[in-house]
Amino acid sequence: MDNLRIDNLSWRFILVWNRNMVVYRKIWFVNFLVPLLEPIMYLAAFGIGLSALIHKVSYQGTPVSYVLYIAPALVAITIMYNAFFENTYASFVRMYYQKTFDAMMTTPLSLEDIIAGEIFWGATKSVIAAAIVLGVITCFGLVSFPSGLLVLPVSFLGGLAFGTVGMIFTGLTPTIDMYNLPIFLFITPMFLFSGTFFPTSTLPGWAQKLALALPLTHVVNLCRAFFLGKTSLGLAWSVLYITAMFILLFPVALIVMRKRLIS
Amino acid sequence: MSTHIPQIIRASHLGKKFGSLQAVDDLSFELTPGECLGLLGPNGAGKTSTIRMTYGFSPITSGKLEIFGLDINTQWRRIRAKIGVCQQENNLDPDLTVLQNLEVFARYFSIPGKEARDRAIQLLKFISLENRKDDKVTNLSGGMVRRLVLARALINSPDLLILDEPTTGLDPQARHQLWERLELLQKNGLSILLTTHYMDEAARLCDRLIIMDQGKILVEGKPAEIIHTHVGDHVVEIADPDEEVREFVTAHGFLHDLLDRRIIIYGNEADKLFEVIGDRFCRESCIKRLATLEDVFLRLTGRGLKE
Known part of the structure; x- marks a missing residue:
């Protein structure tokens, strides 16, 4: 366990977060554009296109319109994509091509501060993007308030979990092209089978259990409940699942990155 | 007599190993303010x-390293x-x-x-x-x-x-x-x-x-x-040296390097014998110059490619 140095972790991770925020603000317009336009495209395609074929989907025994069904999933997917891509491609570029981490490690920042700062930043990007998507969907009248606002803390928690998974791949991937593999094996199946575009209850029994193991399923659960104003105590399990995932995998991310960068 | 100056760097028996490669081996040095x-x-x-x-940045494998009197490990x-x-x-x-x-x-x-x-x-x-x-x-x-x-x-x-x-x-x-x-x-x-x-x-x-x-x-x-210690103060370099030069240099025990097509002789201009080399053998394609650090470096670390 030589590579797990939790004692190196300090408040200074916020300085790494700050560096990324400075860069983000320079091109904020481009950064805002994707979460602004993407949900409109999805709502147009699925809402107008597919709604003609699928009228109602059953959610907790009540039929809801298809557009209302998928709208919260769009936020959940945004949360996953933003943190995961930030802590894979973007972190890899900073680590490998720009040697930003190397320069930081000549200052009082530890490697652990840097990794924590990167993951924290990934989660922040999830929150910003989720807030924009939430705003857009609200304009279409598809969100119940005030419960809808609860997707913001969910986006932070989900961002931490997906970012941590991304960071583990960053610690392990030999080249930037190899990210195709975790995307194909992990991200795409979640995008499709986490109760995003159809209820998991339509899947065969074994696949339902498998879907329950996917973190996105839980983020979708939470977002949908908050969007539709159907909060219940059962949601605590989803919160617990995502939190546990982050807490258990965060040390793994620290270990693989230390193994990769310190020799 | 021991003076007590706080050193900026104090490395004693410092070692760094990458797998089986000993990159730094028992290195001791100091840097004074x-x-x-x-x-x-x-x-x-x-x-x-x-x-x-x-x-x-890189953890030490063995020895001790202090900067400003502080242990780098902790x-x-x-x-x-x-x-x-x-x-x-x-x-x-x-x-x-x-x-x-x-x-x-x-x-x-x-x-x-x-x-x-x-x-x-x-x-x-x-x-x-x-x-x-x-x-x-x-x-x-x-x-x-x-x-x-x-x-x-x-x-x-x-x-x-x-x-x-x-x-x-x-x-x-x-x-x-x-x-x-x-x-x-x-x-x-x-x-x-x-x-x-x-x-x-x-x-x-x-x-x-x-x-x-x-x-x-x-x-x-x-x-x-x-x-001064390792190559003296002056250098004579002669391209394509003939037998006579080589014999003279060896006979008088001059510090020299014989390369494929060049002989480099180290000495001191005050030395009469060293001057003789310049006078007798230095024709075209011969350089007389001051000794440099590069001479020391090449003598000590060899002229072969290092990679």
């Missing part, structure tokens, strides 16, 4: 490994707060402007915003880049980039500056620009540890040198002393 110490050596000699240990954060490092690679932040590179870096040292800006502006003046402060760093020339890396290393007003091959790849103008600034810093009492492949750079900037190879120290001393 205000001194510029140069680490010379061919590629793979262990210079960068040594330097990386001194700023706590006090690395306090140590790093008081050192400036120019790594071998130019790792300026391409996502930020020239000024932002300094400001954001200052934040890593917990220097507050206002002070960070003041120091950044001041340092940009020092490296003559104040009129480029809003430029992207990707638009700077190689020499400007190197100067900015130096400014960034000075943002925390360090007590020790660590430079890993500071002028590799620069044109002569850019090299001199950088040297002048380093000399100024030295004059102000900054302690410097540097590695270099350039003997003229080492001779010009360093008060004391360590020539190392395969992780070990070969020689240590002041540049002029090292030259």
Whole structure:
């Protein structure tokens, strides 16, 4: 366990977060554009296109319109994509091509501060993007308030979990092209089978259990409940699942990155 | 008699192992306040490994390493707060402007915003880049980039500056620009540890040198002393030497290197016999010159390719 140095972790991770925020603000317009336009495209395609074929989907025994069904999933997917891509491609570029981490490690920042700062930043990007998507969907009248606002803390928690998974791949991937593999094996199946575009209850029994193991399923659960104003105590399990995932995998991310960068 | 000066760096029996490769082997040296110490050596000699240990980037395998009297293993954060490092690679932040590179870096040292800006502006003046402060760093020339890396290393007003091959790849103008600034810093009492492949750079900037190879120290001393001790003061180089020269040199026991098509003879001009070589054998394709650090370096570390 030589590579797990939790004692190196300090408040200074916020300085790494700050560096990324400075860069983000320079091109904020481009950064805002994707979460602004993407949900409109999805709502147009699925809402107008597919709604003609699928009228109602059953959610907790009540039929809801298809557009209302998928709208919260769009936020959940945004949360996953933003943190995961930030802590894979973007972190890899900073680590490998720009040697930003190397320069930081000549200052009082530890490697652990840097990794924590990167993951924290990934989660922040999830929150910003989720807030924009939430705003857009609200304009279409598809969100119940005030419960809808609860997707913001969910986006932070989900961002931490997906970012941590991304960071583990960053610690392990030999080249930037190899990210195709975790995307194909992990991200795409979640995008499709986490109760995003159809209820998991339509899947065969074994696949339902498998879907329950996917973190996105839980983020979708939470977002949908908050969007539709159907909060219940059962949601605590989803919160617990995502939190546990982050807490258990965060040390793994620290270990693989230390193994990769310190020799 | 033992004097008690607090050393900037005190390395004793320092070792670094990468798997089975002993990159640094039982290295002991000190750097006294205000001194510029140069680490010379061919590629793979262990210079960068040594330097990386001194700023706590690379954990030490064996021995003891103290900076400002603090143990690098446990006090690395306090140590790093008081050192400036120019790594071998130019790792300026391409996502930020020239000024932002300094400001954001200052934040890593917990220097507050206002002070960070003041120091950044001041340092940009020092490296003559104040009129480029809003430029992207990707638009700077190689020499400007190197100067900015130096400014960034000075943002925390360090007590020790660590430079890993500071002028590799620069044109002569850019090299001199950088040297002048380093000399100024030295004059102000900054302690410097540097590695270099350039003997003229080492001779010009360093008060004391360590020539190392395969992780070990070969020689240590002041540049002029090292030259004097190891190759004398003067050199005669003769291309395509005939039998007569070679016999003369061997017969009189001159320090020399016989290469494929060249003989290099080391000596002292005050030495009458050495003068004879110049008079008798020095025709065309012969050079008489002062001995340099490069002569010492090549004698000690060999002339074969190192990689």
